[in-house]
Amino acid sequence: MATRSDxxxxxxxxxxxxALLDAASALMREQDKIDIGIVEIAARAGVNHGxxxxxFGDKEGMLAALLxxxxxxxxxxxxxxxxxxxxxxxxxRIHLEGIVDTYYRIPYLxxxxxxMVRDAEPERVRHIGDELLKxxxxxxxxxxxxxxAAGEFHPVDPKLFYFNTIGAADGxxxxxxxxxxxFQGKPHAxxxxxxxxxxxxxxxxxxxxxxxxxx
Amino acid sequence: MATRSDxxxxxxxxxxxxALLDAASALMREQDKIDIGIVEIAARAGVNHGxxxxxFGDKEGMLAALLxxxxxxxxxxxxxxxxxxxxxxxxxRIHLEGIVDTYYRIPYLxxxxxxMVRDAEPERVRHIGDELLKxxxxxxxxxxxxxxAAGEFHPVDPKLFYFNTIGAADGxxxxxxxxxxxFQGKPHAxxxxxxxxxxxxxxxxxxxxxxxxxx
Numbered sequence: 001m002a003t004r005s006d007x008x009x010x011x012x013x014x015x016x017x018x019a020l021l022d023a024a025s026a027l028m029r030e031q032d033k034i035d036i037g038i039v040e041i042a043a044r045a046g047v048n049h050g051x052x053x054x055x056f057g058d059k060e061g062m063l064a065a066l067l068x069x070x071x072x073x074x075x076x077x078x079x080x081x082x083x084x085x086x087x088x089x090x091x092x093r094i095h096l097e098g099i100v101d102t103y104y105r106i107p108y109l110x111x112x113x114x115x116m117v118r119d120a121e122p123e124r125v126r127h128i129g130d131e132l133l134k135x136x137x138x139x140x141x142x143x144x145x146x147x148x149a150a151g152e153f154h155p156v157d158p159k160l161f162y163f164n165t166i167g168a169a170d171g172x173x174x175x176x177x178x179x180x181x182x183f184q185g186k187p188h189a190x191x192x193x194x195x196x197x198x199x200x201x202x203x204x205x206x207x208x209x210x211x212x213x214x215x
Numbered sequence: 216m217a218t219r220s221d222x223x224x225x226x227x228x229x230x231x232x233x234a235l236l237d238a239a240s241a242l243m244r245e246q247d248k249i250d251i252g253i254v255e256i257a258a259r260a261g262v263n264h265g266x267x268x269x270x271f272g273d274k275e276g277m278l279a280a281l282l283x284x285x286x287x288x289x290x291x292x293x294x295x296x297x298x299x300x301x302x303x304x305x306x307x308r309i310h311l312e313g314i315v316d317t318y319y320r321i322p323y324l325x326x327x328x329x330x331m332v333r334d335a336e337p338e339r340v341r342h343i344g345d346e347l348l349k350x351x352x353x354x355x356x357x358x359x360x361x362x363x364a365a366g367e368f369h370p371v372d373p374k375l376f377y378f379n380t381i382g383a384a385d386g387x388x389x390x391x392x393x394x395x396x397x398f399q400g401k402p403h404a405x406x407x408x409x410x411x412x413x414x415x416x417x418x419x420x421x422x423x424x425x426x427x428x429x430x
Contacts, residue, residue, distance in 0.1 A: 110389070110390060114247075114390065117396055125396065129396035133393060133396060133397045134397050137397050159400075160412055160416075161415070163386035163390065163393075164383045165386075166390065167383045167384070168382045169382070171379055171380075171381055171383065172375075172382070174329070174382075175328075175381065178328065178329075178348060178381075179378075181343065181348060182348045182349050183352070183374055196372065196375060197375055200371065200372065200376070201375075204419060204422070204424075207419070207422040207423040207428070208415075208418055208419030208420075208423065213422070
């Protein structure tokens, strides 16, 4: 029978790195917190925890890599979205559905950003601000400007819309114990509740943005 | 010159208790986190940290008392709101403005609830669920039912509306470092930004809820 370290040795460099990021992500989702120990993360990935130092330098480096992976995927989707030949309202709808999907998949996202922006090295904070968050916020602001120019949107402040969006999208997934305690629900939103929450959230945000909005 | 302990001894029982709660609240706001040491809280209040054990049993007891104080105030406001002779739309507007004001005043509220509901003793979790959160969510659901019955509101699911509300209301205040890093803003929302965020958030939530809503 193959031991865990045999298994690890048979992996390629990229797959061990990915396995560590997958393990960190899964544990943060399951335990509903950011602060997971490196020994536990390595054990989940089936590798020695020295691998974290080897691939990422330290735990903060691993969290930075995880945030990069999660957010760069979303930025890639935004680039594709701008190439779609749709109205500003439709583009915004697709964008907002994507944001709610992101928080369903990565419910720790805002907390990971808060954790990194508060505690990480200045160069990492600059990277997160300039290369990740400003890209998302800037793309959303560009969509809003297009919709205003086309006469479809009310003239809203993109900054206020951005914080409404990330707050409302996150509301269900970051308060999962409220769901359990107050509504006798499951501790996790399931696919059905997520689909209903996404529709409700996107309709609400569009109703506030689009002139004479009809669902 | 009076020393800190002279100052403490001249206080009444209630005022020391309140001073500890005020100190914990102020430090959680300033440091943007829940996990503040009891020595630091006692020092800010100008008393020995043994006072925390005396008044609250332990730190968890102090946090539970702080949550009680913050949320019971909001519940008292809701009772008064139901006695106001206004339309369902106006009642909901006043309620939503009050929620955004609450998160501006207490930006750590969702995080304190998450912390307590995850880590506190079962009896405390039951109290938070039944005596605090269900009261707020139940009052909001009653407002929604009144508005639907009066023909003013779309038939929305109160659970989805509740999580949109607490997420959107919290969005600006719990992501203050995003504000600083992405928008070159101050690390705290000031009164002017808060007033604009409240108006934007309340208009958006009402646009999604009220039939043919006109701002």
